[in-house]
Amino acid sequence: MRFQFFLLMLVFFNLKAQPRQCLYDASFVPVIDLHREALTFRSLVTVPVVVHVISTTETEVSDFQIHAQIHALNRDFRKRGKEWLLMPQPFRELAADAYIEFELASVAPNGLPTLGINRKKINGNNAVLNDDIFYAERGGIDAWDTNRYLNIWVVEMHEALLGYASSPNDAGLPTDGVVININYFGTSRAESTYQLGRTLVHEVGHYLGLSHPWGDIKNECEEDDGLEDTPILRGPHYSCPPTDDQSCNGIPYYWNFMDYTPDCCMAMFTHMQAAQMQATLSYYRPQLSIASFDEPLQTAQFAVVPNPAKSAVAISWEDPIKSIEVYTSDGRMIRTFHPDSSDRYWSLCLSGYPKGILILVFHRNNGLRTVQKLLHL
Numbered sequence: 001m002r003f004q005f006f007l008l009m010l011v012f013f014n015l016k017a018q019p020r021q022c023l024y025d026a027s028f029v030p031v032i033d034l035h036r037e038a039l040t041f042r043s044l045v046t047v048p049v050v051v052h053v054i055s056t057t058e059t060e061v062s063d064f065q066i067h068a069q070i071h072a073l074n075r076d077f078r079k080r081g082k083e084w085l086l087m088p089q090p091f092r093e094l095a096a097d098a099y100i101e102f103e104l105a106s107v108a109p110n111g112l113p114t115l116g117i118n119r120k121k122i123n124g125n126n127a128v129l130n131d132d133i134f135y136a137e138r139g140g141i142d143a144w145d146t147n148r149y150l151n152i153w154v155v156e157m158h159e160a161l162l163g164y165a166s167s168p169n170d171a172g173l174p175t176d177g178v179v180i181n182i183n184y185f186g187t188s189r190a191e192s193t194y195q196l197g198r199t200l201v202h203e204v205g206h207y208l209g210l211s212h213p214w215g216d217i218k219n220e221c222e223e224d225d226g227l228e229d230t231p232i233l234r235g236p237h238y239s240c241p242p243t244d245d246q247s248c249n250g251i252p253y254y255w256n257f258m259d260y261t262p263d264c265c266m267a268m269f270t271h272m273q274a275a276q277m278q279a280t281l282s283y284y285r286p287q288l289s290i291a292s293f294d295e296p297l298q299t300a301q302f303a304v305v306p307n308p309a310k311s312a313v314a315i316s317w318e319d320p321i322k323s324i325e326v327y328t329s330d331g332r333m334i335r336t337f338h339p340d341s342s343d344r345y346w347s348l349c350l351s352g353y354p355k356g357i358l359i360l361v362f363h364r365n366n367g368l369r370t371v372q373k374l375l376h377l
């Protein structure tokens with residue numbers, strides 16, 4: 001069993017400005033072959049979240065703070081923070097809405113209603129960076145099915161650590177998820193440098209397949225995160241405005257959520273970062289968005305049944321349509337169907353199609369189109 005963690009650390013060699021540092025095992029997930037059309041067809045994905053809080057009496061995290069943290073996560077993944085408006089061009093137009101939202105799970109793995117919060121009280125501080133936190137029999141809390149929930153453990157740990165995340169390569173393991181230092185979870189709890197909830201935003205970025213903008217190698221301007229619209233950096237920024245500009249293109253750029261800047265300067269994911277995260281959800285974590293498919297995807301005019309589907313789906317529509325196109329989630333068209341005007345039904349065999357999310361585009365006679373997602377198991 002292999003574990004790869006992304007460690008986000010505060011280092012104490014500079015007590016005035018405690019910088020973030022994120023150590024991680026390189027080359028964890030390849031950049032998925034992105035296609036610009038994927039951006040056009042992207043639709044909202046909702047990820048169910050369970051928060052496991054392991055705390056002492058002194059370090060309790062309130063339900064309010066948990067909700068505030070989820071709100072902060074959605075603020076940044078949906079481009080609702082206002083900081084990006086302060087960025088100069090050409091960076092402002094790079095800021096993307098990732099179309100990914102997070103909500104505390106409402107249904108537990110056993111099918112019962114839940115608030116999506118688990119709590120465990122411990123005595124004293126057993127803040128150790130080890131795998132015990134992932135296992136109830138060792139004093140932690142067992143993950144909920146990591147294929148179906150984003151598990152977030154909120155624990156005490158050494159003050160130097162802010163948190164860490166697993167790689168998409170670890171999808172499905174009992175340790176798959178994000179771990180956040182209890183002192184940096186939520187908003188207004190941490191010291192002012194990190195009180196906007198963006199430690200979790202950064203770590204969920206890793207969890208969804210993002211690297212740092214400088215890639216694996218620092219102090220050069222060749223290698224980066226593999227995404228074409230993320231400005232290349234030589235290395236991380238620790239303050240804002242940065243005292244030591246790391247930009248390679250001559251124009252300071254220090255607003256990316258995957259940089260190390262203080263929370264108040266983090267402002268954006270790029271369009272390609274957003275697409276990479278969407279593609280990671282489809283390729284590595286397809287069942288995470290299954291909550292979106294709890295009900296068969298149907299509109300008044302279009303029905304896709306069953307959904308999710310293993311072998312075939314029945315697609316039906318009410319009014320005549322021009323065509324139906326089937327895309328992978330990264331925008332590669334894999335099938336086109338041109339029905340006759342009298343057709344109202346198409347049986348689509350999924351044999352040989354990639355697993356994960358497929359996107360169905362219905363081109364209607366009025367020039368409009370309707371997009372529906374299909375989860376291929």
Ligand SMILES: [Zn+2]
Nearest residue numbers: 006008022202
């Ligand atoms: Zn990091």
